[in-house]
Amino acid sequence: MAEIIRAEHVTKRFTGHTALDDVTVSIPEGAVYGLLGPNGAGKTTLIRVINRITVPDSGKILFNGRPMEQQDVYRIGYMPEERGLYRKMKVGEQALFLARLKGLSRHEALTRLKKWFVKFGIEDWWNKKVEDLSKGMAQKIQFIVTVLHEPKLLIFDEPFSGFDPINANLLKEEILRLRDNGATVIFSTHNMASVEEICDHITLINKSHNILSGRVDEIRRSHGGNIFTARFRGDADALAQRLAPSCEIMESENDLTGFSTMKLHVADNADVRSVIAAINEETELRSFNEIIPSMNDIFIRAVNGTL
Amino acid sequence: MSNIGIIIGREYRERVYKKSFILTTLLMPVLMLAIAIVPTLLIMFAHGDAKRIEVVDMSGKIADRLESNEFVEFTSGGNDLQQALKKSLEDDNFGVLYVGENIIADPNDVKLYTNSSSSMTMEESITSQISDIIEAERLKEYNINNLKEIMDNVRADVHLSTFRNDAEEGVDKSVSSAATGIVGIILGFMLYMVLVIYGSIVMQSIIEEKNSRILEVMVSTVRPFDMMMGKILGVALVALTQMLIWGVILILISAVIMPSLLPADIMSGVASIQAGATDVAAVAQMSDIDPEALTALSSLLDAGYIAGIFATFVIFMTGGFLLYAAMYAAVGASVDEIQDASQLQTPIMLPLLLAEIVLIMLLNDPNSKLAFWFSIIPFTSPIIMPARVPSGIPLWEVILSAVLLFATFAAMVWVAAKIYRIGIFMHGKKPSFKELWRWLRY
Incomplete structure (x- = not known):
């Protein structure tokens, strides 16, 4: 351009x-x-x-x-x-x-x-x-x-x-x-x-x-930082154990309808596809999304030098 | 239309359509006229209030011959001073005048007792009357026949008629140096006022624009030079408009209104002098008026003479205003607030004040070396040259002075534009002269 x-x-x-x-x-x-x-x-x-x-x-x-x-x-x-x-x-x-x-x-x-x-x-x-x-x-x-x-x-x-x-x-x-x-x-x-x-x-x-x-x-x-959310029905604790080598579980919560939502930080050397495969095997996966940081987050992190 | 034209238009309309402008323009001549006329009217109507003075005349030679006038009324106060003083207080009169017995031999034996404060004019009127009487009495003692005729013969009343000896036009019509001197001084002061008042308007409005940040909006549209020149020229047009209106009023007064108000015999005298009559004294006698006053009148009522002066006035006012407005613009652009401007204004005010001093000296000699140089140097010429013009000076001096003035203006605009360009976006610290010098070379 x-x-x-x-x-x-x-x-x-x-x-x-x-x-x-x-x-x-x-x-x-x-x-x-x-x-x-x-x-x-x-x-x-x-x-x-x-x-x-x-x-x-x-x-x-x-x-x-x-x-x-x-x-x-x-x-x-x-x-x-x-x-x-x-x-x-x-x-x-x-x-x-x-x-x-x-x-x-x-x-x-x-x-x-x-x-x-x-x-x-x-x-x-x-x-x-x-x-x-x-x-x-x-x-x-x-x-x-x-x-x-x-x-x-x-x-x-x-x-x-x-x-x-x-x-x-x-x-x-x-x-x-x-x-x-x-x-x-x-x-x-x-x-x-x-x-x-x-x-x-x-x-x-x-x-x-x-x-x-x-x-x-x-x-x-590019500043996404490999953070995803997964929504599924199944045993959240078992899943956490299975993902432990490649992911850091940031948040996990169960709602009353029996679904769980988990926020994951996938390690840089891990493969996102294998993470999805693991969740899919362990639970009934409903959604898997990348979290893209807001400009506000990027702004604050950039200004604070933690980008 | 070019941008500078649009800016001039705005500056002009913003000011001329203001109520305050219309009011001052129309009321100023009325005010000036009032200042000239009211004191005369006051004197004319004040004489009903003559002061009553009782005269105690021990010599018997003075009291009867004292003449009452519009200021004093003399009445006989008998021969007893104490009684007269008492009565004067009771009647609430002005006072008692005591004349000694041997007044003819001893003229100092006169005393004025007043119940309130006395005045110079009153005392002068009394002493001059008494000295006249004493002089007459003393002359009488010489027993000279036909004394009255001899005295009338001896008395001389000198009137000096002045003429301009112009190399090209020969002996010109009679001019009054009193009139030209006063006209010159009035013009000089008016120019001073115009330069300072309208110059400050330019400065203030630039400071205002700076503070309203309108300049930053305009910067993507207008060259700073156009902004500055537009403002200067716009305000100049406002000043010119005001002067033209005043000029028209003045010419109307001198050519139409005044002649119809003055008595016909005076006007015929004025007409014959304007036509070139050389024997002013004779004309004056015919019109029954003081020759000096008649010459002055004839100058002031000559519309051509007034128009000539007015033209010079306008040329030098324009040139002077442009020069000084450029300086004021530079000052306005370099400060944030009007209070900060005073120090930077010094170089502007100095030549103006100097010109004012020389202006007053002009009354003595409008053609001295000093007057000549001050009317040629551009910073003082806008004030001094128009003040010299009424007394008649060579045309080449006027032209030289005008050319120099406008050339200096061009140079000053160049300087001011450089300061302006940088100054309008500078906020905060007030710049020193040293900094301004740096901006110039930027």
Whole structure:
């Protein structure tokens, strides 16, 4: 897949600390790309380097395979973490102003804005002043003006902060729809559930380093750690004894209907097929599933260094 | 439309459509007019309140000849000072004037007893009247015939008519140095106000934008240079709009309203001076008005003269504003809060204050070396040059000064844009001059 952005060995130091230390990130075109990491890890700095707000001390940014230039910035839609709107301006006027700055004609901007305002059910905000809006309301406006000119690359810094679950869902749907229409979306977040739902790729940044990069499904699979659950009818103790050489029994419980559920950690050198065969011989096996760790688990383990 | 145009449009509309802008623009001329007119009205209507003074005249030569006017009313207080003092208190009069017996020989033998505090004008009016009377009495003792005629003959009243000796146009019409001096100073102060007030508006609104983080939203759309220039030009247009409205009002007053309010004979005098009459004193006598005042009036009521001054004013206001606004923009971009800006503002305020000092010295000599150089140096020229123009200076000086001003503005924008580009995304620590210097070379 073609890369739209590639950051190569980017390092940025501020007085007192290093925000990014030799970070390399490759963002494929058409992906929803999550930048994860604890607070202060360097996510926002990386975004600002991509946006050319911050100049890196070393390293370079490639845009569509060539060194990025100032003009390329104007092909990005960017929603910063700290939302910014003119507080004294009316919502509609402000949206029109920002839309026209992005190269839309007045007429085109009006048509598109109306569509978005209807979609979000906020038509009656048009003449409100921004300072009278709640944080969540202002977020919606900010989102609209970010995507209005349909840029090829969208960057959202913590897009879900300040949204209630309903609006967060609305936002997720819109982000996925933008991707389906051909845009590449980069966003930074702490919200792991949203990462599993909408990200194709992630990069995990911790303490200024890129510690984990790749496709979400591959990462989860590769960090599966050979953990399975088996559900069966039969003698759980006998089974445990039989599996003891190749498995560690993590949990085992019997329910009232006579079924048992067992959580197993299969040793690295053991064969999963023979484990299944053993269970099948010993009991009446109903289901056998691999447990894929959640991004939340991977995040915590990666940050704690126990991955 | 280009981005800079869209930004100018926003900056302009945001300010001009504000109620406060419309109010100040319309009320300011009214306020100025009130400041000029109210004191006159007060004096005109105040004379019903003349102070009553009883005169105890021991010489018998003064009391009858004291003339009451709008400030004082003299009445006879008899010959007994003690009794007069007592009566004055009872009647709640202003006081008692005591004139000694030998007043003609000893002019210091005059005393004023007041029941409340006295005033300079009142005392001056009394002493000047008494000295006139004493002088007349003393002259009379010389027994000269036809003294009154001789004195009328001797009295001289000098009026100096000034003309501009212009190499190209020859002797020009009469100009009033009093009028030009005052007009110059008023223009200078107005320019100072415009530069500081509108300059600070630019600075404040940049600080506001910085704090509202709107700049980070705009960065993916607009070049920082466009943002800064858009703001400066937008605010400049607002200032120009205000000045144009005021200018139109001023020209209307001087060309239409004032002439119709002034008496016809004064206006005919003004007209003949504007037409180039050289014998100002004669014209003044015909119109029954002080020649100096007539010349001043004729200058101020000449719409062409006012328009010429106004044009220079607008050119230098624009240039000066752009120059100073660029400096204010740089300061605004480098701080987070207005309180932090004061130290960085020093290099802006210094030349302005210096210009103000020179401005006051202009009244003495608008064509001194000092005035010349301050009207050429770009940082002070926006204030000094328009103030010198009313007194008539060579055109090449004006053009040179204007060219220098706009060239400096271009250089200053280059500097300010560099500081702005970095400053708007810097939050937290206030930068020192040394740091700003580093940003410049970044």
